[in-house]
Amino acid sequence: MNARLTSHRPCRLVFAAAFLALLVGPRAASGQTLDPQPSPDAAAPDTCEGCHASDRDVRVSFPDGSSLPAFVDPTSFAHSVHAERFTCEDCHRDTGAWPHAPLPFATAADYRKDAEEMCRRCHAEHGELAADGIHARAKALGNPTAPGCTDCHGAHDVAAPGKSRLAVAALCGQCHTKQAEAFGKSVHARALTEGNPDVPACTDCHGAHAIADTRAAGYHAASYTVCARCHGDAKMMAKYELSENILTTYLDDFHGSSNHLYTQVGYLPERPVATCGDCHGFHDVQSIRDTQGQGAAAVRERAEAMCRNCHEGAPEGFSGAWLAHEVPSIEAAPLVWGITWGYRFLIPLMILGLVLHILLHLWRLPVKGV
Amino acid sequence: MRSPEIIRLPNGQVMVKRFSLPRRFEHILAIVTFVALIVTGFPQKFDTSNFGHWVLGLFGGLDNARYVHRAFGVVFCLHAITHLMVAILGALRGTMRMSLLPVTQDLRDAWQNLRYYMGYREHGPKLPKFDYRQKFEYIGLVLGGLVMVASGLVLMYPMLLAQFLPASLIPAAQVAHSNEAMLAFLVLVIWHIYGAVLSPEVFPIDRSIITGYVSAEELEEHHAQEYDRLFPHGHGPHHGHAAAPAVVAQTPPVAQQVASRAE
Numbered sequence: 001m002n003a004r005l006t007s008h009r010p011c012r013l014v015f016a017a018a019f020l021a022l023l024v025g026p027r028a029a030s031g032q033t034l035d036p037q038p039s040p041d042a043a044a045p046d047t048c049e050g051c052h053a054s055d056r057d058v059r060v061s062f063p064d065g066s067s068l069p070a071f072v073d074p075t076s077f078a079h080s081v082h083a084e085r086f087t088c089e090d091c092h093r094d095t096g097a098w099p100h101a102p103l104p105f106a107t108a109a110d111y112r113k114d115a116e117e118m119c120r121r122c123h124a125e126h127g128e129l130a131a132d133g134i135h136a137r138a139k140a141l142g143n144p145t146a147p148g149c150t151d152c153h154g155a156h157d158v159a160a161p162g163k164s165r166l167a168v169a170a171l172c173g174q175c176h177t178k179q180a181e182a183f184g185k186s187v188h189a190r191a192l193t194e195g196n197p198d199v200p201a202c203t204d205c206h207g208a209h210a211i212a213d214t215r216a217a218g219y220h221a222a223s224y225t226v227c228a229r230c231h232g233d234a235k236m237m238a239k240y241e242l243s244e245n246i247l248t249t250y251l252d253d254f255h256g257s258s259n260h261l262y263t264q265v266g267y268l269p270e271r272p273v274a275t276c277g278d279c280h281g282f283h284d285v286q287s288i289r290d291t292q293g294q295g296a297a298a299v300r301e302r303a304e305a306m307c308r309n310c311h312e313g314a315p316e317g318f319s320g321a322w323l324a325h326e327v328p329s330i331e332a333a334p335l336v337w338g339i340t341w342g343y344r345f346l347i348p349l350m351i352l353g354l355v356l357h358i359l360l361h362l363w364r365l366p367v368k369g370v
Numbered sequence: 371m372r373s374p375e376i377i378r379l380p381n382g383q384v385m386v387k388r389f390s391l392p393r394r395f396e397h398i399l400a401i402v403t404f405v406a407l408i409v410t411g412f413p414q415k416f417d418t419s420n421f422g423h424w425v426l427g428l429f430g431g432l433d434n435a436r437y438v439h440r441a442f443g444v445v446f447c448l449h450a451i452t453h454l455m456v457a458i459l460g461a462l463r464g465t466m467r468m469s470l471l472p473v474t475q476d477l478r479d480a481w482q483n484l485r486y487y488m489g490y491r492e493h494g495p496k497l498p499k500f501d502y503r504q505k506f507e508y509i510g511l512v513l514g515g516l517v518m519v520a521s522g523l524v525l526m527y528p529m530l531l532a533q534f535l536p537a538s539l540i541p542a543a544q545v546a547h548s549n550e551a552m553l554a555f556l557v558l559v560i561w562h563i564y565g566a567v568l569s570p571e572v573f574p575i576d577r578s579i580i581t582g583y584v585s586a587e588e589l590e591e592h593h594a595q596e597y598d599r600l601f602p603h604g605h606g607p608h609h610g611h612a613a614a615p616a617v618v619a620q621t622p623p624v625a626q627q628v629a630s631r632a633e
Contacts, residue, residue, distance in 0.1 A: 319537065320538045336538075
């Protein structure tokens with residue numbers, strides 16, 4: 001008997017299931033219940049589906065007493081991206097034909113850990129990336145709830161990538177509830193639910209596989225680069241009538257310049273210096289259009305509260321030091337504008353004058369004789 | 371008005387004192403602070419420069435470089451205050467000639483010197499102890515230094531400033547500090563290094579700020595007005611005659627050093 005599942009197209013699967021029903025039927029009728037580990041002398045099933053697609057209670061048990069469900073919903077597998085390409089044994093290589101040899105795992109957790117190797121056989125690149133991610137590190141440190149491949153992608157119902165990003169966000173939110181709640185209030189989430197293709201969901205900022213630890217040293221200082229991917233893109237900003245100068249004005253500012261240098265030089269700041277999220281929120285990013293409606297005084301007051309988060313005891317009016325992402329102009333920041341332009345004239349004129357004086361001196365010297 | 375010390379070296383060369391010991395010390399202090407401030411400040415100004423990143427790395431990162439910058443900023447600030455106090459007190463007591471302060475003669479000197487450079491005059495004007503080029507640099511240094519001190523203090527204590535003055539002065543101080551530094555740096559490397567090092571008239575280097583003395587010949591050539599003041603007509607020191615009235619006959623120990631360096 002060929003234990004290999006030779007037919008795996010959905011229509012054939014249905015056929016196979018019907019065929020199996022014929023085989024299994026008499027056994028069920030004879031009063032035998034399907035044991036999770038049927039005794040070897042029980043009638044051998046022809047195919048995997050014989051047991052795993054027909055009995056919702058079939059489980060794999062491990063020496064320590066833990067067990068895992070071993071039921072595979074045939075329709076969910078049929079809709080998976082693997083359905084048309086692979087058979088059961090392509091992944092479950094060591095299982096062998098019936099009767100199964102005992103699995104070399106002491107616990108269900110061990111099995112699950114090893115199960116990711118199945119994915120890595122083909123998806124080596126993503127496996128590598130995930131191994132660098134925070135989830136893999138958490139798992140290595142013994143966090144049993146840290147997700148692996150199948151927790152996000154599904155196992156038998158593995159979906160094609162390019163799932164709606166809203167669905168991805170919902171997936172992350174299953175564990176990261178606080179962040180998901182905050183993100184839900186953001187301008188990004190609002191646009192995401194409206195089907196906007198440009199706003200970020202979780203994975204656009206955090207990555208999907210090599211997810212960085214946001215508490216890691218240097219993450220905060222460099223986090224402006226994440227926002228800059230879109231907010232430093234003039235074309236995309238023009239599309240939404242947002243300022244094209246958000247990144248450049250930030251980098252011209254003391255805070256932005258500092259964080260840029262911390263990131264580039266590779267030494268960490270002794271005290272964190274404000275980055276995008278410190279004022280705008282990290283997950284609950286609000287739209288500038290919402291705050292504009294509140295009036296200048298309210299915005300100023302809010303900004304001042306932001307300043308005091310780091311500059312303890314900042315006096316009233318301290319937020320006047322912040323140019324609010326405005327490019328200095330005669331209207332927006334006349335003092336900065338005036339000084340900048342003053343030096344733009346003064347420096348070249350003075351240097352030109354001095355160089356001319358030097359050249360004249362050199363020109364005259366041979367006449368005079370040194 | 372006191373006359374400067376004048377000495378004769380063993381080789382017969384007559385040297386006129388140009389810079390007192392405190393002034394020479396100030397010059398060394400200015401070199402050290404200037405270099406330290408440029409090295410720690412410019413990588414912050416040119417924050418996209420890879421070379422700047424490398425320099426900041428040598429200091430162990432931005433925070434360390436900023437500590438060094440602020441420490442030397444404080445030194446510069448104290449130096450500027452002391453210098454101005456000494457100058458003001460010296461002027462009030464009448465013990466200083468204020469030979470570095472611009473006077474209307476300097477405008478005339480500049481005009482005549484440029485005409486001479488362009489060939490409209492046979493000779494340049496007779497220049498005082500510090501000519502208009504040197505005064506320009508000195509006044510520029512003092513005024514620029516005040517801009518740097520004021521804007522630097524604002525950047526060091528922004529919250530203190532905001533208690534008394536509009537906070538919009540803080541970003542203004544940032545651009546002023548950055549631009550004034552650029553101007554000072556360019557004037558220094560172009561004007562001062564030419565005048566004191568590269569100019570064929572002083573090359574390989576003008577030693578007067580190091581030794582404190584200038585030779586009577588150099589004085590006569592470049593600062594003829596001062597020379598005439600010290601050596602009135604007919605009493606020039608280098609025609610084999612003993613000395614002008616002010617020449618000190620004996621050779622003090624410092625002049626030995628001068629002599630050995632001068633040879």
